[in-house]
Structure formats: C-alpha cells, structure tokens
Amino acid sequence: xxxxxxxxxxxxxxxxxxxxxxxxxxxxxxxxxxxxxxxxxxxxxxxxxxxxxxxxxxxxxxxxxxxxxxxxxxxxxxxxxxxxxxxxxxxxxxxxxxxxxxxxxxxxxxxxxxxxxxxxxxxxxxxxxxxxxxxxxxxxxxxxxxxxxxxxxxxxxxxxxxxxxxxxxxxxxxxxxxxxxxxxxxxxxxxxxxxxxxxxxxxxxxxxxxxxxxxxxxxxxxxxxxxxxxxxxxxxxxxxxxxxxxxxxxxxxxxxxxxxxxxxxxxxxxxxxxxxxxxxxxxxxxxxxxxxxxxxxxxxxxxxxxxxxxxxxxxxxxxxxxxxxxxxxxxxxxxxxxxxxxxxxxxxxxxxxxxxxxxxxxxxxxxxxxxxxxxxxxxxxxxxxxxxxxxxxxxxxxxxxxxxxxxxxxxxxxxxxxxxxxxxxxxxxxxxxxxxxxxxxxxxxxxxxxxxxxxxxxxxxxxxxxxxxxxxxxxxxxxxxxxxxxxxxxxxxxxxxxxxxxxxxxxxxxxxxxxxxxxxxxxxxxxxxxxxxxxxxxxxxx
Numbered sequence: 001x002x003x004x005x006x007x008x009x010x011x012x013x014x015x016x017x018x019x020x021x022x023x024x025x026x027x028x029x030x031x032x033x034x035x036x037x038x039x040x041x042x043x044x045x046x047x048x049x050x051x052x053x054x055x056x057x058x059x060x061x062x063x064x065x066x067x068x069x070x071x072x073x074x075x076x077x078x079x080x081x082x083x084x085x086x087x088x089x090x091x092x093x094x095x096x097x098x099x100x101x102x103x104x105x106x107x108x109x110x111x112x113x114x115x116x117x118x119x120x121x122x123x124x125x126x127x128x129x130x131x132x133x134x135x136x137x138x139x140x141x142x143x144x145x146x147x148x149x150x151x152x153x154x155x156x157x158x159x160x161x162x163x164x165x166x167x168x169x170x171x172x173x174x175x176x177x178x179x180x181x182x183x184x185x186x187x188x189x190x191x192x193x194x195x196x197x198x199x200x201x202x203x204x205x206x207x208x209x210x211x212x213x214x215x216x217x218x219x220x221x222x223x224x225x226x227x228x229x230x231x232x233x234x235x236x237x238x239x240x241x242x243x244x245x246x247x248x249x250x251x252x253x254x255x256x257x258x259x260x261x262x263x264x265x266x267x268x269x270x271x272x273x274x275x276x277x278x279x280x281x282x283x284x285x286x287x288x289x290x291x292x293x294x295x296x297x298x299x300x301x302x303x304x305x306x307x308x309x310x311x312x313x314x315x316x317x318x319x320x321x322x323x324x325x326x327x328x329x330x331x332x333x334x335x336x337x338x339x340x341x342x343x344x345x346x347x348x349x350x351x352x353x354x355x356x357x358x359x360x361x362x363x364x365x366x367x368x369x370x371x372x373x374x375x376x377x378x379x380x381x382x383x384x385x386x387x388x389x390x391x392x393x394x395x396x397x398x399x400x401x402x403x404x405x406x407x408x409x410x411x412x413x414x415x416x417x418x419x420x421x422x423x424x425x426x427x428x429x430x431x432x433x434x435x436x437x438x439x440x441x442x443x444x445x446x447x448x449x450x451x452x453x454x455x456x457x458x459x460x461x462x463x464x465x466x467x468x469x470x471x472x473x474x475x476x477x478x479x480x481x482x483x484x485x486x487x488x489x490x491x492x493x494x495x496x497x498x499x500x501x502x503x504x505x506x507x508x509x510x511x512x513x514x515x516x517x518x519x520x521x522x523x524x525x526x527x528x529x530x531x532x533x534x535x536x537x538x539x540x541x542x
Contacts, residue, residue: 010080012215013039018074044216046230050461054239064091100176104188110160117156123178143174166197194324199532224535265466269491285313290345318483320493323503370443374455380427387423433464
C-alpha cells in the first residue's frame with residue numbers, strides 16, 4: 001500500500017467502530033466499544049478521559065502495540081488504508097516511518113545500557129536507511145538540536161540516567177520525528193513533568209507539527225492541556241465516546257453530563273472560586289533560616305538542597321510549598337516533620353523545637369505531625385488488610401483494647417468516605433482514589449494537629465482529585481487541622497491553600513497569601529510558573 005501521496009480530502013487518521021478486548025473465552029473483557037473518530041491533516045485531536053476510559057488502549061490499537069489485547073472489530077484507516085489487522089511485521093514498516101509514538105514514561109521507554117546516540121541512530125538502521133555511520137551521527141545530532149537539547153555532542157554519548165525527565169522526553173520526541181512521520185501519537189507525554197517543562201515539551205510538539213505538517217493524536221487526562229493544544233476533542237468514558245467535536249464548541253457548551261463533570265472538577269487557576277481565608281490566632285509551625293547541605297562523593301563542596309528557608313503557618317490554615325523537581329520542597333518538609341536534620345536553622349511545631357527533641361519525645365512528636373505521600377500504590381503495605389493498615393499507628397502509640405481500636409478504625413474509614421466493607425480487602429482491590437483515602441485515614445487515626453501532604457493528589461484523575469480535595473477541606477473544618485501542602489500544581493494550590501512559599505533551587509523566591517502571590521507575582525520565576533499553566537483557553541470559554 002502506498003502512503004506517500006495522500007488524497008487531500010481523506011483524513012490523516014480515521015477510526016471506525018473500533019472494538020478491543022483483553023483475555024480469551026469466558027475471561028474476555030471488552031475495553032473499547034465501537035469507537036469512531038477522525039483526525040484531520042495538520043491538526044491535533046485530543047482523546048480525554050480518566051484512568052480506565054479506554055483512551056490509551058485506543059491509541060495503542062492504532063499502532064499495533066496492544067499488550068494482551070486484540071482488535072475484534074472495526075477499522076483503523078491511515079491515509080485511507082485499513083491497517084487494523086496488519087501483522088507485526090507489516091506494522092514494523094509503519095512504526096517510526098509513518099507513525100511516531102511519544103510514550104508516557106521516559107524512565108522506562110529508553111534502554112538504560114545504551115547511549116542516547118546509539119538509540120536514536122537505531123531509528124535509521126531499523127528502517128534500512130542507506131546511510132553511513134558518519135551521516136547517521138550527523139542526523140542524530142541534528143535531531144537532538146531540533147528538539148532543543150543543549151550540548152548535542154555531549155548528550156549523544158550520555159546514558160538515559162544522566163538526563164533529567166524533561167531531557168529524556170525530548171529524546172523520545174526526537175525518536176518519534178526522526179523519519180518525519182505523517183502521524184504522531186503522544187500518549188500522556190507530559191503527565192510526569194513539571195509545569196514549565198510540560199509547556200516546553202508541548203510547545204516543541206506544536207512547533208514540529210507546524211514545520212512538518214504532521215497530525216497529532218494527543219492522549220491526556222488533563223483538560224487544560226487538551227483545551228490549549230487541540231483543534232478537536234474526543235471524550236471517553238468506560239471504553240465509549242461520550243462526546244466529540246471542535247474544542248471551542250465542547251468547552252463552551254458540553255452536551256454530555258460526564259464532560260460537564262470533568263470541566264467542573266478540573267482545578268481552575270485562571271478563574272478561582274472566591275473563598276474565605278482560614279487563619280487561626282497563632283502560628284503552629286515556625287520555620288526560620290532553614291538550611292540543608294548534602295555531602296556527596298567526588299564533590300569538594302556540599303550540595304545545598306535548602307537555603308535560608310523561612311515561613312510561618314497559622315493554626316487551622318493551609319500553607320503550600322510549590323516548585324519544580326529539585327527545588328528543595330520535599331527536603332524542606334522532611335526537616336519540618338523531623339525525618340531530616342537541618343544543617344542550620346530551626347523548626348518549631350506547637351511551641352516545641354523539632355531539632356532539639358530526641359528519644360521518646362521525638363517518637364511522640366509523630367502523633368502531632370503526620371505525612372501523606374504522593375503515591376498510594378507504594379505507601380500502603382500490599383500484604384496487609386486495610387483494617388491492619390489503618391490500625392497500625394494505634395498499636396504503636398496507644399494502649400487501647402481491640403474493641404476500641406476497631407471502633408476507631410471503622411469511624412475513621414467512614415469519615416474519609418469509604419464503606420466498612422473495604423476493611424477486609426487488600427490495597428490491590430482498591431482504586432487509586434480509595435487507596436489515597438486509606439492513606440489519609442491512617443494519617444488521621446492518631447488525631448494529629450498537622451497533616452503534611454506531599455504531592456498527595458498529583459497521581460489522581462481530575463474527578464478523583466476533586467473528591468480528595470473536598471474531603472481534605474471537610475476534614476480540616478471537622479478536626480481543626482493545619483495542612484502543609486507540597487505541590488507543583490499551582491491550580492490545585494490556588495484552590496486549597498491560604499498562603500504559599502515558592503521555591504527555586506533550594507531558595508524561597510516568593511512568599512505570601514495565595515491570591516497576593518498568584519494575582520500579582522513579583523519574582524520572574526513565579527511569573528514563569530504561572531505563564532506555563534495550561535487552561536487559559538478553557539477559562540476563556542466560560
């Protein structure tokens with residue numbers, strides 16, 4: 001089949017009545033139910049939906065990369081030709097040459113024992129390009145420069161672990177565009193990246209699309225990204241399309257209740273809801289001139305991870321610490337919670353200097369401050385029941401009867417909005433949102449005064465995230481909790497926090513009330529963070 005001369009009125013990609021299933025026989029489960037859409041030439045189409053909606057399965061079907069799945073019905077028309085039932089050998093001729101894939105996870109998508117130059121050069125060797133070693137190297141260096149990687153000659157000989165997440169994602173984009181494909185499939189290409197890196201990657205894809213005339217199929221759970229970058233949107237739920245159309249039309253007048261729910265649940269930075277400032281009469285957390293140095297082998301000077309950080313948190317309020325990866329925010333909260341000892345400075349919690357306590361007093365301090373981590377999949381012991389997970393802090397800190405422990409655990413599980421039936425299950429039987437509710441229940445079982453939330457909603461779908469944020473607001477009111485909320489998502493921070501510290505390179509570059517800092521940022525870095533937030537087009541539609 002000849003793909004070299006497309007007919008202009010034929011779309012770059014058309015999917016008709018696609019049906020995809022996993023498993024065999026009576027264990028077969030249908031994941032995609034009769035999906036149909038068109039991607040016009042030179043445009044970007046976004047497939048939007050939550051985890052389990054079928055969006056990634058649909059994208060993988062197009063390129064023939066279903067793991068354990070199979071196409072049961074329908075057509076996948078690339079430049080008018082049906083490739084739905086092509087063999088792997090036939091599809092190998094299209095992958096890279098006519099269809100480029102930018103996968104979600106740059107950490108697992110590159111070979112850790114091969115250099116960047118070797119892996120990019122493989123694209124030309126696989127497709128039997130009649131090029132010598134010197135010409136392949138020249139083309140690879142050109143690609144690295146094209147995707148905006150600094151020092152291409154250096155990157156050529158480096159290994160993936162020597163690059164940042166954003167740099168690795170640029171390498172994957174270079175692989176996807178190496179042979180100038182007519183279709184680029186970008187499967188959650190920025191979900192693991194900081195907001196400024198995300199903007200640079202999406203800008204790069206847009207620029208490359210404009211240069212080459214390629215079409216882009218963008219798979220994302222982020223409505224803000226879809227709103228800003230896509231010409232058309234397909235909304236999926238439960239393996240079906242619930243709404244499809246031009247982006248502006250869907251944003252301005254969504255017809256599906258599910259689409260309206262997604263839009264309502266998405267945290268809105270550019271049109272934040274008005275709310276009263278929460279603040280108590282005293283500062284329960286005081287951080288003064290906090291510094292942390294790490295000594296590493298091969299380095300004469302120590303690495304300063306946190307430099308002269310100071311902030312105060314009023315009792316009953318929420319203070320956010322924002323910044324990109326490497327800004328020092330996680331190191332900072334580890335010192336606040338007593339898990340790291342500062343090089344200098346002090347932390348006072350409830351009138352008690354954290355750096356001065358030791359022994360039993362330090363152990364009892366854990367009752368006052370509790371941590372909720374980012375990933376509910378790794379923070380819960382997979383071998384324990386949910387009851388045992390939530391009960392464990394009581395066993396460690398309070399000598400109460402088994403009956404009293406059960407009463408407290410059941411009460412707390414109910415307070416975080418979970419049915420009592422989950423108590424006998426294992427974490428693997430729960431969804432991501434349910435697991436995060438369990439993590440919150442475990443943190444609250446000792447009735448702490450302060451909850452430190454380290455990227456606690458960043459791994460969740462938008463509707464699950466909205467429910468967790470609602471839960472946190474209710475629990476704060478109910479228990480008089482103080483929150484320290486660590487996040488790279490400024491839209492979420494604007495929704496939940498009263499005050500904020502902006503960190504860059506270990507230093508606090510700006511601090512104040514959320515509306516003051518975000519509404520009138522003074523520092524160039526804060527301005528850059530705000531300028532990088534997706535969703536301006538979404539906000540303009542309302």
